[in-house]
Amino acid sequence: MLTSIEISKSLSEKDHTVIILHKESDLKHYLKKAEEIEYVKKKLQDFSIVFLNQLYRNVYFVKEKDHTDLYKKNEALRKTGCELSSICKKEKIRNIYLTGNKEEVLLAAEGLLLGGYEFLKYKSKKETVALETITLVAEKISKEAVHELENLIEATFMARDLVNEPVVFLNAEQFSEEIKKAGKEGGFKVEVFSKSKIESLKMGGLLGVNKGSVDPPAFNVLEYKPAKAKNKKPYILVGKGVVYDTGGLSLKDTASMDKMKCDMAGGAAVTGAMYAIAKNKLPIYVIGLIPVTDNRPNGNAITPGDVITISNGKTVEVLNTDAEGRLILADALSYASRYKPELVIDLATLTGSAMRAIGKEGIVFMGNAPKKVKHELMESGDDVYERLVEFPLWEEYGKQLESDIADIKNIGGMDAGAITAGKFLEHFVDYDWLHLDIAGSAFLTGTDSYRCKNGTGVGVRLLYNFFKKIN
Numbered sequence: 125m126l127t128s129i130e131i132s133k134s135l136s137e138k139d140h141t142v143i144i145l146h147k148e149s150d151l152k153h154y155l156k157k158a159e160e161i162e163y164v165k166k167k168l169q170d171f172s173i174v175f176l177n178q179l180y181r182n183v184y185f186v187k188e189k190d191h192t193d194l195y196k197k198n199e200a201l202r203k204t205g206c207e208l209s210s211i212c213k214k215e216k217i218r219n220i221y222l223t224g225n226k227e228e229v230l231l232a233a234e235g236l237l238l239g240g241y242e243f244l245k246y247k248s249k250k251e252t253v254a255l256e257t258i259t260l261v262a263e264k265i266s267k268e269a270v271h272e273l274e275n276l277i278e279a280t281f282m283a284r285d286l287v288n289e290p291v292v293f294l295n296a297e298q299f300s301e302e303i304k305k306a307g308k309e310g311g312f313k314v315e316v317f318s319k320s321k322i323e324s325l326k327m328g329g330l331l332g333v334n335k336g337s338v339d340p341p342a343f344n345v346l347e348y349k350p351a352k353a354k355n356k357k358p359y360i361l362v363g364k365g366v367v368y369d370t371g372g373l374s375l376k377d378t379a380s381m382d383k384m385k386c387d388m389a390g391g392a393a394v395t396g397a398m399y400a401i402a403k404n405k406l407p408i409y410v411i412g413l414i415p416v417t418d419n420r421p422n423g424n425a426i427t428p429g430d431v432i433t434i435s436n437g438k439t440v441e442v443l444n445t446d447a448e449g450r451l452i453l454a455d456a457l458s459y460a461s462r463y464k465p466e467l468v469i470d471l472a473t474l475t476g477s478a479m480r481a482i483g484k485e486g487i488v489f490m491g492n493a494p495k496k497v498k499h500e501l502m503e504s505g506d507d508v509y510e511r512l513v514e515f516p517l518w519e520e521y522g523k524q525l526e527s528d529i530a531d532i533k534n535i536g537g538m539d540a541g542a543i544t545a546g547k548f549l550e551h552f553v554d555y556d557w558l559h560l561d562i563a564g565s566a567f568l569t570g571t572d573s574y575r576c577k578n579g580t581g582v583g584v585r586l587l588y589n590f591f592k593k594i595n
Contacts, residue, residue: 205235
């Protein structure tokens with residue numbers, strides 16, 4: 125990451141400074157002149173950020189509005205941090221001090237860092253305007269907390285970079301190479317199954333989707349098992365890794381296809397989450413499973429009406445080749461059974477139905493995990509503001525997947541598409557499981573505060589927070 129975080133016991137009199145105020149009377153600690161104090165007080169009635177030019181530096185005063193819920197207050201601080209990031213870019217500020225209490229400065233720094241993300245790999249002129257250093261001044265702030273935040277931001281940027289990469293570079297083989305690099309840097313093991321290994325495992329979903337591709341598929345197994353892990357049975361993260369989705373023979377139109385490099389955002393989130401967990405040495409045993417392929421309408425592509433067999437033996441009538449993500453996830457979820465896992469969470473840009481239901485504002489989820497686990501995940505969603513909305517998995521929805529010639533078909537009717545996709549996946553689990561449909565929030569066509577435009581890295585901070593809190 126370009127921006128580093130440092131800690132200081134005192135503010136600089138020459139560097140640009142951000143001051144988070146708790147009450148207006150705190151202004152006298154930072155300003156000597158009465159007219160400056162009155163100016164800032166008046167401006168803070170209408171603006172969340174007020175700045176003074178003090179010859180050598182700008183001083184930015186922040187006074188957040190009161191919020192009933194702590195998580196909303198925390199999110200406001202992140203968004204203020206992002207607003208400050210925009211100011212720093214505009215003013216070409218390279219170094220800035222940030223002071224307040226330790227929780228506040230870490231949240232504002234998080235927004236500053238996330239909002240400063242840039243993907244410049246394919247720019248001829250790589251003129252970055254990012255901050256170089258953020259210096260935190262707060263009582264009891266630790267190097268460990270700063271290091272943890274830096275690793276988490278780096279993991280989120282890793283996921284964003286992966287999503288933003290075009291398929292001309294990030295095919296199935298290269299995605300696996302990037303996962304291996306992440307494992308080497310983060311401290312987790314990676315094993316990549318070749319096509320012959322995938323065939324020996326009879327992963328008919330992954331092989332079926334891959335039939336239209338000129339590139340072979342890959343199946344990635346990521347493992348982080350520290351010596352003092354608190355869980356004997358692993359937590360398993362499954363990420364959809366469709367590096368590009370044309371829809372196959374059920375071809376998408378151009379407007380629907382032009383951002384389909386993001387269809388591996390689930391796999392990117394799992395990679396980033398594994399990196400953050402391992403780099404910060406959380407005491408948990410966790411495994412990531414990422415099936416990878418592209419979905420194209422080449423000569424041997426599966427056709428609507430084909431029947432394929434998933435690795436657990438279930439047969440699937442494929443009536444829409446654009447419902448391919450659930451096919452490769454079926455093999456990964458089936459493979460997860462051999463570990464007898466504590467819990468499995470899958471992440472996938474799975475359905476337009478989920479996106480239409482709640483838009484970019486959150487994540488649709490469902491599953492058979494205990495209510496306590498669901499509640500803990502939803503709390504983490506609030507904590508990092510990647511909020512979750514639970515959809516039901518009522519048995520009646522399963523009737524839409526009944527097939528005349530196979531065990532199930534891969535699509536339901538016109539209604540409840542996100543749910544019937546979840547019902548399809550349910551056929552391949554025999555353990556506690558949660559399915560997260562991140563279709564709405566994984567890739568944005570416009571900037572949304574610190575989430576930025578294009579790949580957002582959604583899921584990384586959510587999963588990290590969840591696993592940190594439950595252990």
